[in-house]
Amino acid sequence: MSDTSLISLPPAAEAELVRRLQARDESAMTLFYERYSSALYGVIFRIVKAEDEAEDVLQEALVKIWHAFASYDPGKGRLFTWVLNICRNLSIDKIRSRQHRVGSRTQGLDDSLTAQRQAAPTTFRPEHIGLQEITQKLIPEQRLIIDLLYFEGFTQSEVAEELNIPLGTVKTRARTAIKVLSKLIR
Amino acid sequence: MENIQQYIESGILEQYALGELSSAEQAAVDNNAASHPEIQEELQQVQAALGFYAEAHAITPPAGMRERVLGNVLAQIAKPASTLRADVDAVAQASTASNQPTHVATQPVAAASGEAVVRPMATAPATQPASRSVWAMAASVALIMSLAANALFYSRWVEASDEVVALQSSQARFAATQNVVQKQLGALREDNQVLRSDEFRAVALAGTKTSPSARAKVLYNATTRKVYVDVRSLPALPAGKQYQLWALDNGKPVDAGVLLASTATGEGIQQMKDIASAQAFAMTVEPMGGSVNPTLSTMTVVGTI
Numbered sequence: 365m366s367d368t369s370l371i372s373l374p375p376a377a378e379a380e381l382v383r384r385l386q387a388r389d390e391s392a393m394t395l396f397y398e399r400y401s402s403a404l405y406g407v408i409f410r411i412v413k414a415e416d417e418a419e420d421v422l423q424e425a426l427v428k429i430w431h432a433f434a435s436y437d438p439g440k441g442r443l444f445t446w447v448l449n450i451c452r453n454l455s456i457d458k459i460r461s462r463q464h465r466v467g468s469r470t471q472g473l474d475d476s477l478t479a480q481r482q483a484a485p486t487t488f489r490p491e492h493i494g495l496q497e498i499t500q501k502l503i504p505e506q507r508l509i510i511d512l513l514y515f516e517g518f519t520q521s522e523v524a525e526e527l528n529i530p531l532g533t534v535k536t537r538a539r540t541a542i543k544v545l546s547k548l549i550r
Numbered sequence: 551m552e553n554i555q556q557y558i559e560s561g562i563l564e565q566y567a568l569g570e571l572s573s574a575e576q577a578a579v580d581n582n583a584a585s586h587p588e589i590q591e592e593l594q595q596v597q598a599a600l601g602f603y604a605e606a607h608a609i610t611p612p613a614g615m616r617e618r619v620l621g622n623v624l625a626q627i628a629k630p631a632s633t634l635r636a637d638v639d640a641v642a643q644a645s646t647a648s649n650q651p652t653h654v655a656t657q658p659v660a661a662a663s664g665e666a667v668v669r670p671m672a673t674a675p676a677t678q679p680a681s682r683s684v685w686a687m688a689a690s691v692a693l694i695m696s697l698a699a700n701a702l703f704y705s706r707w708v709e710a711s712d713e714v715v716a717l718q719s720s721q722a723r724f725a726a727t728q729n730v731v732q733k734q735l736g737a738l739r740e741d742n743q744v745l746r747s748d749e750f751r752a753v754a755l756a757g758t759k760t761s762p763s764a765r766a767k768v769l770y771n772a773t774t775r776k777v778y779v780d781v782r783s784l785p786a787l788p789a790g791k792q793y794q795l796w797a798l799d800n801g802k803p804v805d806a807g808v809l810l811a812s813t814a815t816g817e818g819i820q821q822m823k824d825i826a827s828a829q830a831f832a833m834t835v836e837p838m839g840g841s842v843n844p845t846l847s848t849m850t851v852v853g854t855i
Binding site: 390393394397401402403405406407409410415419422423426427430431440441442444445448449452453456495498510513514519520535538539542543545546548549 | 559565569599601602603612
């Protein structure tokens with residue numbers, strides 16, 4: 365298994381970063397950026413699929429993380445999980461407001477998937493952490509479902525409707541895919 | 551909870567981690583996780599797995615983004631600006647508030663001096679407060695002026711530091727643009743050298759029967775074997791196809807490489823594969839990546855040296 369803690373900090377370093385952020389130490393934001401920006405930018409970019417918008421969302425997310433930091437509870441989960449959720453939510457809000465402007469939401473699937481393939485930027489680092497390994501271990505159906513849920517902001521019922529498969533199947537595939545990912549970490 | 555395993559397998563933890571649940575449903579999951587370690591552990595595994603998936607998609611942000619984003623974020627969260635701003639607001643309020651008392655203070659003075667004319671007996675006690683209030687008035691005026699000046703200087707300072715941040719970010723952007731321009735200029739210079747070199751022989755390629763209006767030019771240096779292609783106009787390609795250049799040496803076609811989409815639309819000249827010897831050049835339409843042998847029926851342009 366490849367090294368999975370390139371971006372997630374070791375617990376002691378994460379606790380120190382959390383302490384500095386709780387103490388409202390602005391210089392900790394620079395460290396935060398160094399450690400998390402590529403992971404957060406990667407997720408935001410996959411969701412909004414445009415470099416300039418991704419940059420705006422990342423900036424908005426960092427300001428939000430700073431101001432909302434008091435609501436982060438280390439007892440409930442890792443810092444990375446918390447900040448990822450903030451970034452995903454802001455990005456999904458962004459594409460929803462865009463889709464709302466354009467119109468129907470279902471028409472977006474084919475477009476957005478092709479856009480996602482075309483938009484793969486040159487600086488993408490597949491060697492970074494086992495993306496290839498993930499691609500090998502997840503069967504295409506599982507990967508499609510995870511991508512729709514994670515990067516397209518679909519709910520499980522929307523995925524079922526979109527792919528025209530029973531909701532139960534979506535749930536099972538999503539769970540199996542997540543199990544596969546968990547195994548890769550260990 | 552009756553059946554923890556069933557709860558875990560219901561898929562609700564995945565929905566929680568993916569942000570699909572309403573805040574009430576989220577709170578219910580939080581409660582269940584807090585009171586059942588198995589649920590807590592499963593939930594953390596799901597979150598870690600998704601975090602891992604996210605990390606696997608990490609992208610190095612584009613050049614120059616760090617300065618812009620971090621600069622803007624630090625400027626927005628900067629503590630001195632917000633607390634000092636609050637101080638300025640407080641000062642502004644205090645100075646409007648202290649204005650009223652001074653005006654009020656002037657009236658008793660006028661009243662006192664007015665009374666002094668009518669009742670000379672009362673002058674002694676009346677003049678002393680009057681002179682004290684003159685000093686107080688002068689001091690208040692000085693204080694107000696100083697506070698106003700402070701507020702003015704402070705707001706100019708804030709504006710100036712905002713401007714510095716804005717300038718820094720536009721400077722970073724400018725530097726990035728300049729890099730790109732520099733690169734493009736370098737490429738153009740190289741192209742120009744090729745075009746002006748006497749050692750290069752220009753070979754005009756004219757359209758064939760299928761595409762009479764097609765025009766292109768090959769620049770060929772027989773000594774260094776370098777080949778460049780310069781497109782004037784070529785028909786648009788069907789999807790999945792690419793133009794391929796061939797050198798004809800004693801009637802035998804030799805692959806000289808495929809044209810980039812930008813070359814085919816005439817955006818710039820492109821260096822092709824080195825060719826040892828040729829008497830003519832021709833272009834055909836081939837599947838992406840080119841073919842080993844030319845598809846003669848698709849020959850678009852041809853020209854002899």
